[in-house]
Amino acid sequence: MNSKQISLFFKKILPSSYQLKVSLTIVLSRTSYIILVFFTYYLILKQIPDDLTYGLEMSFVLVSAVSILIYLPLVERLTKSLRIRFLSEYLTEDAESxxxxxxxxxxxxxxxxxxxxxxxxxxxxxxxIAILMPDGTFDFHTYFRGRQKKLSPTKQIIVKQHFKEYLKNKKEGSSVTDAINSPDINSDFMELHANFIYPFLFREKLFGFLAVSNIPNADATNTLSLLAGQSAVTIHNHILSYHIAENKKYRKEAEYANRVQDLLETGTIPELPGWKINAYPRTHGNLVEFFQVEDGSWYFVVLNAGRTYHHIGIILSYILGVVYSQSQLRILKGFADIKQLIHTTFQKLEWKDKYELIIGKIDFNELYLIQEGRQFKIIRESNDEEVLASVGWKNRIQLDRGAILVLHAGQPILRFSITDHKK
Known part of the structure; x- marks a missing residue:
């Protein structure tokens, strides 16, 4: 037998460090219990007079009562504390723990x-330890000689894709010697200051890993496999719970956005003599507002913020609310004021996306429109191929030839027509 075979033989015979700690914990707690019981028996026996009948029996009963009612719970607590201190509470033989x-x-x-x-x-x-976060990045925590801390974002380690794929194929862990012929993987070991890395895998997905300075023996590796599997499930459940909570939050935000949108937007189509104005069901990307300016003329604004998220309704409602309030104060006078006010409000909100708008003025039997954005389209209802407005220009559209439709991305938003008696 060579030295390696002899070493393996002794490893099979001798207990592992974990088994040794389990045995020492049991021996220490039980020895303490026995010593405490005998010491109590000695003290009680010394206090009982020698001439008392059945003195030994009385001492035995008293010691039994004290041992069961007081010492046994204390020793169980001591055993549990020792196991938590020197072992993993997740691997103890105590079923309750x-x-x-x-x-x-x-x-x-x-x-x-x-x-x-x-x-x-x-x-x-x-x-x-590296823990997968809901956003796809990894959080890192370190443990060094009893001290634990979380790595700050400035010191975060980047887990590269090739390293993730490598760990997926190393279900039983990998030592630095396994990666000695792979410079990229070896550099990842060096960055983590690790000699051994055990992945947390669940459903063929990497949820994190443990990197340690020592290469564990077979018994320790088996123990790690149990904890690593449970860790992967725990991280998976945390991410799942996070997404469920986020979806609930966004659903709530969407409900609030709709309510606020309904409150902020007037939602009132003015009843003007000789005119018939219809509004189609709105989407969260578009809002419409009608208002009067200083000279009493009726204007309207159709606004699209370039996004379709539910909370865009709050932003659009706020902007159109600003326009409406300014109109009520008789500050707005015409197209230029309205356009400048909308532009300034978007700037204050630090809005980075492109937005589109239509500003319209309702006159005797015609509309004056300014259009910005190519998603909007103004057509004659009787002829959908006839485009009535050009982008960037002030357009004059007569309604005596038929009703017109305001479209966005092909969907109708507003319909304008004049009544028969106006004709």
Missing amino acids: FRQAIKQFNLDALIKHVFPDMVKITESHSGT
């Missing part, structure tokens, strides 16, 4: 308790 540990196995417990346990199991003096 194990159930409680699994019940509390969330992301916070993973970082604060399980991560240090995994480093201790490998008998490493330092370790780093």
